[in-house]
């Protein structure tokens with residue numbers, strides 16, 4: 230930590246005063262105090278007092294979920310910490326969180342900090358802050374406009390991750406497991422599953438050739454996209470040996486057994502058996518073990534976890550299940566995972582697709598190339614009886630759905646989400662899956678209400 234300057238104190242006190250005023254006005258101080266402090270003192274993050282243990286979480290998908298699970302488990306076990314749960318995950322948000330965690334002399338009040346860090350912001354954060362541990366959940370292509378491509382993001386991470394930081398990375402992700410090659414690393418993995426395949430079922434695979442020698446990689450199995458187990462036939466590049474391997478998953482009992490590097494096994498309770506969430510939970514368990522939590526303490530936390538409602542919810546209404554599943558627009562991987570869920574979940578289904586990247590909160594939109602990286606083909610399935618498209622992107626999405634081979638008679642659409650929902654044919658349907666964007670929470674509620682109205686009407690007929 231460098232010596233605190235007068236500028237630093239002016240920035241700190243100004244930011245603290247600003248936070249108080251914002252609170253009095255009933256506004257959320259998510260990034261403004263940090264932005265203010267950084268504008269006065271550019272190396273503010275370097276000077277401010279920090280917790281002894283800094284846990285960083287980055288990666289394309291799952292950052293927020295992983296942070297929430299770490300925080301909930303720490304809280305359950307009476308640990309005191311600061312976090313940017315309600316703040317932004319870029320430099321100004323992180324500065325805001327650090328400001329809230331220090332006293333007026335700039336000294337840290339709590340021993341642990343849990344920080345979600347946007348993978349593109351590491352260049353503005355890591356020169357000034359060294360995480361003790363950094364989880365990288367995975368690296369996939371994301372919004373092309375914001376994130377370019379995975380090699381770019383992996384390169385940024387490798388360039389800026391401090392050498393002293395211990396990394397916790399997904400061994401089954403060949404892009405993520407290879408960042409920062411000189412750092413100490415702990416790898417986690419999920420052992421081969423019955424659902425793994427010999428061929429890749431997705432359009433997008435972000436690593437195809439060996440980054441060392443450009444030879445085509447050989448996959449032992451695919452899980453989804455580039456996740457799986459692979460090696461280069463020409464050099465030593467390949468899936469690293471994992472330190473923690475989830476080698477037994479009991480979906481009915483919701484238990485996961487983890488084989489540790491000392492060959493002992495431990496059983497954990499998992500609230501959700503969706504593969505993405507299992508990876509997230511595995512990352513959380515490995516991290517919590519590093520900072521000294523026992524198996525019992527971790528299980529106490531995990532047992533009580535709930536997946537946030539805005540990401541997934543289900544309810545039964547007069548015999549029909551209504552499921553909401555986040556399908557993050559501009560993020561082809563997150564959308565593909567949601568569409569695959571719609572395909573594989575049981576029953577006869579209607580899928581309502583509402584990708585809303587034109588929403589004003591989406592902060593400007595990009596071209597629709599991402600829709601062509603997304604596996605809309607999953608929606609072309611016998612168990613999906615109807616695909617309903619709504620939202621500002623509905624015309625673009627219709628083209629993509631047709632290209633995926635969904636028969637015309639199964640497709641219904643309308644820009645307005647309630648009018649589109651009115652076209653649902655609920656005859657013989659067990660489940661309606663609403664695949665919605667981050668920005669269409671209110672629209673999703675209106676779709677749910679319309680569905681309930683229609684189900685009720687159908688009952689009384």
Ligand SMILES: [Zn+2]
Pocket residue numbers: 439440441442443444461462463464465466
């Ligand atoms: Zn090679």
